Amino acid sequence: MCGIVGLFLKDKSLEPKLGSMLTDMLITMTDRGPDSAGIAIYGRDEDNNTKLTIQSGNPGQDFDGLDKALSEAANAQVSMRIKDTHAVLEVSDEHADDVRAALAELRPNVRVMSAGDIMEIYKEVGLPKDVADRFDLAEMSGSHGIGHTRMATESAVTTMGAHPFSTGSDQCLVHNGSLSNHNSLRRKLKRDGIAFETDNDSEVAAAYLTSKMNHGSNLGEALESSLDDLDGFFTFVVGTKDGFGVVRDPIACKPAVMAETDQYVAFGSEYRALVNLPGIEQARVWEPEPATVYFWEH
Amino acid sequence: MQTIDMASTELREANSTLQAQKADTNQKAWEIVNPKGSHAIACGLDGPIEVTVRGSTGYYCAGMNKQAHIHIVGSAGPGVAENMMSGTVVIDGDASQYAGATGHGGLLVIKGNASSRCGISMKGIDIVVHGNIGHMSAFMAQSGNLVVLGDAGDALGDSLYEARLFVRGTVKSLGADCIEKEMRPEHLGILKDLLERADADAKPEEFKRYGSARKLYNFDVDNASAY
Numbered sequence: 001m002c003g004i005v006g007l008f009l010k011d012k013s014l015e016p017k018l019g020s021m022l023t024d025m026l027i028t029m030t031d032r033g034p035d036s037a038g039i040a041i042y043g044r045d046e047d048n049n050t051k052l053t054i055q056s057g058n059p060g061q062d063f064d065g066l067d068k069a070l071s072e073a074a075n076a077q078v079s080m081r082i083k084d085t086h087a088v089l090e091v092s093d094e095h096a097d098d099v100r101a102a103l104a105e106l107r108p109n110v111r112v113m114s115a116g117d118i119m120e121i122y123k124e125v126g127l128p129k130d131v132a133d134r135f136d137l138a139e140m141s142g143s144h145g146i147g148h149t150r151m152a153t154e155s156a157v158t159t160m161g162a163h164p165f166s167t168g169s170d171q172c173l174v175h176n177g178s179l180s181n182h183n184s185l186r187r188k189l190k191r192d193g194i195a196f197e198t199d200n201d202s203e204v205a206a207a208y209l210t211s212k213m214n215h216g217s218n219l220g221e222a223l224e225s226s227l228d229d230l231d232g233f234f235t236f237v238v239g240t241k242d243g244f245g246v247v248r249d250p251i252a253c254k255p256a257v258m259a260e261t262d263q264y265v266a267f268g269s270e271y272r273a274l275v276n277l278p279g280i281e282q283a284r285v286w287e288p289e290p291a292t293v294y295f296w297e298h
Numbered sequence: 299m300q301t302i303d304m305a306s307t308e309l310r311e312a313n314s315t316l317q318a319q320k321a322d323t324n325q326k327a328w329e330i331v332n333p334k335g336s337h338a339i340a341c342g343l344d345g346p347i348e349v350t351v352r353g354s355t356g357y358y359c360a361g362m363n364k365q366a367h368i369h370i371v372g373s374a375g376p377g378v379a380e381n382m383m384s385g386t387v388v389i390d391g392d393a394s395q396y397a398g399a400t401g402h403g404g405l406l407v408i409k410g411n412a413s414s415r416c417g418i419s420m421k422g423i424d425i426v427v428h429g430n431i432g433h434m435s436a437f438m439a440q441s442g443n444l445v446v447l448g449d450a451g452d453a454l455g456d457s458l459y460e461a462r463l464f465v466r467g468t469v470k471s472l473g474a475d476c477i478e479k480e481m482r483p484e485h486l487g488i489l490k491d492l493l494e495r496a497d498a499d500a501k502p503e504e505f506k507r508y509g510s511a512r513k514l515y516n517f518d519v520d521n522a523s524a525y
Binding site for chain 2 (some may be wrong): 250251252253256257270271272273274275285286287289290
């Protein structure tokens, strides 16, 4: 069992409240997944910078002076915002690859959670409320975001095993369920040049969608083909730079509820995750159909 | 009318208060406010009381019901009215998966749509859905009646025993051993009664009946190689 929440805003005036709305939804899903929690949040694309969200088990040591060291090594201006065990590095797009290479050399133990123009990912082991507090998730603003509370089944309870998973620029995926063909699919995707951080089945689903989109599919097409190629139980919610998608396997035993108003599209594993959203009483509320792709784009 | 506010009442207290109302109770009308999708509301009732739930409910609302009349003014999460023995459960909105599962008796009315596995393993309950039902509905259904005014999804009545299925709209596909059957006068009578009790605007003649071909549920030595 796991809990999923997602929010895709249509009304820009709600953007400053995205973090607080998602945090409230996430905490409501604590009893579906008390092991660990995570959130991916899509902010504004205000510059030509790349954002790298990084994580360390020893942030005091690893993040100390890291921005200066990276700026020198990559000969670029690197800024850093530290949030507990995570930090967001920003660098101009043209120097992003150099900074990643320098990071791997200077701090080999630091993990890259996500890379992209606007997405940041925060995830840790612990109760959703504690994770949200550590990263001040409620203070964040953005246009869309996805959160997950995990009750582990397929792999260990670790920071890297928490969701969301990101395997491509500004792409993320959360999963409720379990996949049965992830090992064979992982081998195929590795041959296709995709790198994996964990043994987790959900990371394979994320990588599968990334691979499809790398080969020219849009989010909707990638989700459509996942119904043929992924075997197992799944409700996926995925985010891209300007999109938000949902798909459930044909058996559809993992729960899902959606709500749409003029202001937002919302996803919850259960209705109670949605009850505090503005205008929910008047929203169109429905259960996504099995083997049916839903996606929205800004 | 007695009111229970779920925002300020523990679930166990709410349910034990309702469960304490037996045949001789004077307090026959109850209202539950602020359900907000919480789980297992109004479960295990065993008295002739009327309970109105004002809002949508989460998992397992109105489970194991006996005698009580429960009205959900909203939609219901998974497993609503599971294992009902008698009484009535009416849902104004939609119901999530396995509504009315394993029910032995009573009447479940869903005025919106029901999703997958509606009436799975039903054992005597009557279910009337004003809208559509999802895939694998009435899987291994043993007895009782499932009436659908809209359409049915894939694999309707798979491995069916003796429940009667009546569908007015289309059936996407029939499950193993489920076939269309002749509508006889006694079936029209059953349908007429159920449609009236469920406040459904439909004529019995508009429905088709589906039932078991009875080829699967008794062991047949000719099928031995299939096991």
